Amino acid sequence: MNDSVKESELMIKANHAHRAAQSLASKSTKQKNDALHTIANQLRAQSELLLTANQSDMKRAKQKGMVESLLDRLMLNEERIDAMAGALEHLADLPDPIGDELEQWSRPNGLQIRKIRVPIGVIGMVYEARPNVTVDAVGLCLKTGNAVYLRGSESALESNRAIVSVIHQALNATELPTECVQLLEDTSHETANQFFKLNGLIDVLIPRGSSRLIQTVIKQASIPVLETGAGNCHVFIDETAKPEMAISIVLNAKTQRPSVCNAIETVIVHEKWFKNFGSELIDALQSAKVDCHIDAKIANQFPNLHVATEQDWATEYLDKIIAIKIVSNVKEAINHINKYGTKHSESIISENVENVQMFYQFVDASTLYHNASTRFTDGEEFGFGAEIGISTQKLHARGPMGLNALTSIKYLVEGNGQIRK
Structure with missing residues (x-):
């Protein structure tokens, strides 16, 4: 594909999305909800088409040696397609935030001021593998009156093409503009770099994927970026943690789906708890086929295991690998998390109220858990x-970003002839 054709696809679709956003912003809640239900029905009806396209992506990914954790992200099956459709139906049942009045007040000069939620405009979505993200992004954007311009990865191109084709079929039967959903099919790095600089056509970029992808978007984009983060997450097992609960939580957080960003990569263990229950924890992890990289402090007790290095503390494995850190108190655990964590999700397992409150106060992350x-x-x-x-990040939105995160605000000021002196 030559440069002029690349630019043509990039710019034509960007302009389509920009125009559609203006129309979409005026659509009613009922019109948007009807569209979400129509898309959900069409996804289920066209599941065979989606699975065939996904099988093509899976075959190519396996030939290229894609690791199992990423293959899991890429894969579609009937259950996942049904879940994607179900998520759209759930979105349709949720309150529409657009037009919500957040605040109102009066000024001494008689001006009446209201603050309301409005759509952002065009959301540029940059993501890897995971074709379910295509549907989630479309659903959230349509519900909030935003157009969406999707730039997925080459590994999921056939799946994304099929999904967007089905979405367009569905939108043709609704009162929403079909052009409000666009997919950039040119996945080259050169065109991606141009995509990141479509100021005036795309209002905000949301990268979702590896740390490398996110940092590339942040560094190259001239459009504002709503940053999502890699997940170097931790569970801290405090001295007072109930052993059965602690082991169960660690196993779930590591093995229930290792390839996702909210799976843990390190378990931090109080030395007194480890002395009593550490062997049980490691046995449980090994039984679940988790490769344990252990703190040098306990290496002599487990000579057959890897000794953790500095790199292990900072690594998002996205696989059945875990680092085990030994600490002497909650402060040491907090310091470790704040040094190596990615401000995503952190958990403390403890029966000590003071330690839990200290953890809540001093750990810097979007989401904190207790037990x-x-x-x-x-x-x-x-x-x-x-x-x-x-x-x-800490501006605009933090943690899981649902409908409210995809809105901006507008001030409406009512007067009766006031002029400023």
């Missing part, structure tokens, strides 16, 4: 219906 798995950091689990990503 629960980090796997719950998810839009659906939080009751948001779906998520566009999990923000680890």
Whole structure:
């Protein structure tokens, strides 16, 4: 594909999305909800088409040696397609935030000021593998009156093409503009770099994927970026933790789905707890086929295991590998998390109220847990219906980003002839 054709696809679709956003912003809640239900029905009806396209992506990914954890993200099956459709139906049942009045007040000069939620405009979505993200992004954007311009990865191109084709078929039967959903099919790095600089056509970029992808978007984009973060997440087992609960939570947080960003990569263990129950923890992890990289402090007790290095503490494995850190108190655990964590999801297992409050106060992350798995950091689990990503930054939105995160604000000021003196 020559440069002029690349630019043509990039710019034509960007302009389509920009125009559609203006029309979409005026659509009623009923019109948007009807469209979500129509898309959900069409996804289920066209599941065979989606699975055939996905099988093509899976075959190519396996030939290229894609690791199992990423193959899991890429794979579609009937259950996942039904879940994607169900997420759209759940979104349709949720309140529409657009037009919500957030505040109102009067000024001494008689001006009446209201602050309301409005759509952002065009959301640029940059993501890897995971074709379910295509549906989640479309659902969340349509519900909030935003157009969406999707730039997926080459590995999921056939799946994304099929999904967007089905979505367009569905939108043709609704009152929403079909052009409000666009897919950039040119997955070259050169065109991606141009995509990141479409100021005036795309209002915000949301990258979702590896740390490398996110950092590339942040560094190259001239459009504002709503940053989602990699997940170097931890569970801290305090001295007072109930052993059965602690082991169960660690196993769930590591093995329930190792390839996702809210799975843990390190378990931090109080030295007194480890002395009593550490062997049980490691036995349970090994029984679950988890490769344990252990702190040098306990290496002599487990000579057959890898000794953790500095790199292990900072690594997001996205696989059945875990680092085990030994600490002497909650402060040491907090310091370790704040040094190596990615401000995503962190959990403390403890019966000590003071330690829990210290953990809550001083750990810097979007989502903190007490006696629960980090796997719950998810839009659906939080009751948001779906998520566009999990923000680890501190401006505009933080944590799982649902409908409200895809809105901006507008001030409406009513007067009766006031002029400023």
